[in-house]
Amino acid sequence: MARIERVKRRVLRQVVAENLDVIRGVPPRNARNSAARVWLRRTPVLLLVPLTLAAYLARGSASNRVAPPTSAAAAVVGGPTLLAPETSTSVERVTSAAFPLAVKRVVLDAGHGGSDPGATAARVSEKSITLDIGHRLRTLLEGEGFEVIATRADDRTIALKERARMANDSNSDIFVSIHVNSIIKHTASRGIETYYLGPPSDPSLTQLAAAENSVSGYSLADMRKLLDGVYADARRDESHELASIVQHQLFNTLRASDPGLENWGVKRAPFIVLVATDMPAVLAEVGCLSNEQEAAMLARPDYRQKIAEALFHGIRAYASANDGPKKKGTPSHG
Amino acid sequence: MADILHVGIDLGTSRSAISASNGERFVVDSFVGWPLDMVAKKVLKRDVLIGHEAVSNRTMLDLHRPLERGLLKEGSEKDVEAVRELLRHLLRLVGVNGKTEASNVRAVVGVPAAALRTNKQYLRNSMKGIVDSLLIVSEPFAVAYGLDALLHTMIIDIGAGTTDFCVMKGRYPTEEDQRTLTVAGDMIDTQLLKLIEERYPQANVTVYMVRDWKEKHSFVGAPPSPVVVTAPVKGVPTELDITNEMKAACETILPPVIETMIDLLARIEPEFQERVRTNIILSGGGGLIRGLSDALENALKSVGGGKVRYMEDPVFIGSDGGLALAIDAPEGDWEKLTA
Numbered sequence: 001m002a003r004i005e006r007v008k009r010r011v012l013r014q015v016v017a018e019n020l021d022v023i024r025g026v027p028p029r030n031a032r033n034s035a036a037r038v039w040l041r042r043t044p045v046l047l048l049v050p051l052t053l054a055a056y057l058a059r060g061s062a063s064n065r066v067a068p069p070t071s072a073a074a075a076v077v078g079g080p081t082l083l084a085p086e087t088s089t090s091v092e093r094v095t096s097a098a099f100p101l102a103v104k105r106v107v108l109d110a111g112h113g114g115s116d117p118g119a120t121a122a123r124v125s126e127k128s129i130t131l132d133i134g135h136r137l138r139t140l141l142e143g144e145g146f147e148v149i150a151t152r153a154d155d156r157t158i159a160l161k162e163r164a165r166m167a168n169d170s171n172s173d174i175f176v177s178i179h180v181n182s183i184i185k186h187t188a189s190r191g192i193e194t195y196y197l198g199p200p201s202d203p204s205l206t207q208l209a210a211a212e213n214s215v216s217g218y219s220l221a222d223m224r225k226l227l228d229g230v231y232a233d234a235r236r237d238e239s240h241e242l243a244s245i246v247q248h249q250l251f252n253t254l255r256a257s258d259p260g261l262e263n264w265g266v267k268r269a270p271f272i273v274l275v276a277t278d279m280p281a282v283l284a285e286v287g288c289l290s291n292e293q294e295a296a297m298l299a300r301p302d303y304r305q306k307i308a309e310a311l312f313h314g315i316r317a318y319a320s321a322n323d324g325p326k327k328k329g330t331p332s333h334g
Numbered sequence: 335m336a337d338i339l340h341v342g343i344d345l346g347t348s349r350s351a352i353s354a355s356n357g358e359r360f361v362v363d364s365f366v367g368w369p370l371d372m373v374a375k376k377v378l379k380r381d382v383l384i385g386h387e388a389v390s391n392r393t394m395l396d397l398h399r400p401l402e403r404g405l406l407k408e409g410s411e412k413d414v415e416a417v418r419e420l421l422r423h424l425l426r427l428v429g430v431n432g433k434t435e436a437s438n439v440r441a442v443v444g445v446p447a448a449a450l451r452t453n454k455q456y457l458r459n460s461m462k463g464i465v466d467s468l469l470i471v472s473e474p475f476a477v478a479y480g481l482d483a484l485l486h487t488m489i490i491d492i493g494a495g496t497t498d499f500c501v502m503k504g505r506y507p508t509e510e511d512q513r514t515l516t517v518a519g520d521m522i523d524t525q526l527l528k529l530i531e532e533r534y535p536q537a538n539v540t541v542y543m544v545r546d547w548k549e550k551h552s553f554v555g556a557p558p559s560p561v562v563v564t565a566p567v568k569g570v571p572t573e574l575d576i577t578n579e580m581k582a583a584c585e586t587i588l589p590p591v592i593e594t595m596i597d598l599l600a601r602i603e604p605e606f607q608e609r610v611r612t613n614i615i616l617s618g619g620g621g622l623i624r625g626l627s628d629a630l631e632n633a634l635k636s637v638g639g640g641k642v643r644y645m646e647d648p649v650f651i652g653s654d655g656g657l658a659l660a661i662d663a664p665e666g667d668w669e670k671l672t673a
Contacts, residue, residue: 008662011484011506012663019469022458023458
């Protein structure tokens with residue numbers, strides 16, 4: 001009994017210390033310690049998003065999914081082999097505090113394009129709105145000293161895989177994808193929402209992501225590998241922070257022009273451009289074309305300029321929080 | 335000085351439970367609804383409805399389920415307000431007037447094992463003004479603490495939104511000791527509804543009905559008895575045999591749960607693995623799935639065998655653990671943990 005009481009006192013001290021760290025904004029204690037030891041060979045653990053998406057894509061029968069895996073079991077039987085330090089897969093948690101970021105180069109991804117118009121309304125299409133906002137945002141960012149990589153500069157079809165490749169090859173610091181919503185079942189509603197990578201907030205988002213991802217250019221096998229990275233927490237923390245700032249700026253700026261605009265918040269979803277990019281990445285739905293009033297607003301250049309400015313202020317605020325923007329020619333930390 | 339009330343709260347996606355130091359315990363469905371219009375308000379005679387009452391009157395309500403995957407939804411003011419209403423309701427149930435006595439309440443709230451710091455901070459901010467002091471802990475850790483199972487134990491806590499794993503090594507679990515899967519009760523509901531709709535396309539079935547059926551009849555492995563339920567088919571109450579659908583839906587959680595359990599076992603120092611394997615505890619609503627502990631024990635045979643126990647009182651096991659933590663935490667610590 002004395003032993004359990006000692007253990008209790010110890011864990012109580014630790015749990016209080018962890019809570020105080022959260023209150024003070026100090027990184028978690030275990031993140032400040034060395035990496036965890038691994039006693040046996042790792043077996044990748046497929047979490048919900050891979051399962052959900054794979055199930056959605058494969059549409060197999062439920063009975064096909066119940067066989068218990070055996071590879072991990074075999075690994076345990078295999079005995080206590082001490083392995084090399086961890087390098088891989090999906091579930092190891094790292095915190096963003098270990099990677100202070102300097103934002104120098106920004107990828108702007110104007111959604112859709114070419115043969116893929118995205119959402120459409122009477123006078124406008126998503127592909128033209130996102131491209132125009134992308135151009136305006138580029139001008140603002142370059143004026144502030146950011147380098148900008150645009151995944152498309154004109155009206156052309158570019159696969160999602162190619163967009164991700166461009167972002168990754170450019171060694172950019174953040175990725176911002178610009179989209180416009182269309183919710184046919186709720187044409188009375190209009191709002192702003194910003195996504196970052198993570199398990200979908202609700203089942204409809206999984207389907208939305210699967211639909212958006214259907215022309216990604218990735219095979220199912222590729223997809224599984226990509227999804228292994230869904231829980232890479234360092235990037236997710238940063239993406240969440242970027243999404244929160246962008247959403248805040250978008251909503252607060254645009255509500256002044258449209259008091260009926262709703263704040264649909266920051267959400268998680270496995271969009272391919274968020275999964276396949278290596279840097280903090282967000283996808284902003286900057287308006288809603290299915291709403292007649294909003295479609296009319298989006299057709300106006302001055303409103304699109306406001307959207308671009310809101311995105312610019314969001315990106316700049318995020319950059320400021322991460323050591324400030326680096327001007328052209330300034331070496332980055334990375 | 336006013337009396338201090340310690341409470342443990344298991345804030346769940348589907349249900350939330352509270353255990354208080356005055357001996358009161360309650361569980362409510364985690365739903366909050368506001369009347370849609372003046373007519374609804376006149377009929378319901380209430381500004382806000384919570385729990386089962388909210389679900390029952392959902393056609394007249396702006397209904398919110400503010401916790402998803404065990405966490406407070408971010409960016410939605412309405413969901414923040416919903417979770418605050420839920421907390422006030424839970425505290426009222428155990429005798430606290432949420433408006434005037436908040437300074438007397440010290441709460442321990444369980445969250446999913448893998449909750450990020452930002453999630454915890456968000457929850458902490460949302461609870462301001464409702465409780466005086468707040469300690470946020472990993473939910474499976476609260477379970478372990480309540481059971482005095484702090485050493486060489488694995489907790490598998492299957493809720494609606496998340497399944498949480500935690501290996502207790504005589505210390506507060508680190509991230510390496512814990513996992514959170516979003517494969518949980520809600521996923522079973524979704525799958526079961528889909529399978530029933532495929533087999534009985536004429537039947538009129540909702541996710542609420544499916545959830546009730548799951549809670550009464552869930553199982554994995556061999557069916558303990560046929561699962562026959564009643565649902566309207568073209569308006570006529572009709573008996574439907576959903577035995578195969580129930581089995582298939584419940585068994586969808588097995589592969590990821592088994593894989594994660596074995597992966598965590600593989601990370602334990604070799605000399606302690608057997609002790610943990612023989613000391614696995616199932617908690618949460620998912621612990622009520624018949625045959626689950628047997629299925630997990632079968633999976634453990636290939637790694638040397640093990641023992642999976644199911645706790646008899648899974649609904650309050652988390653909140654009771656939270657209460658134990660709240661009572662044991664030193665006075666001086668509570669003063670630092672003001673909400």
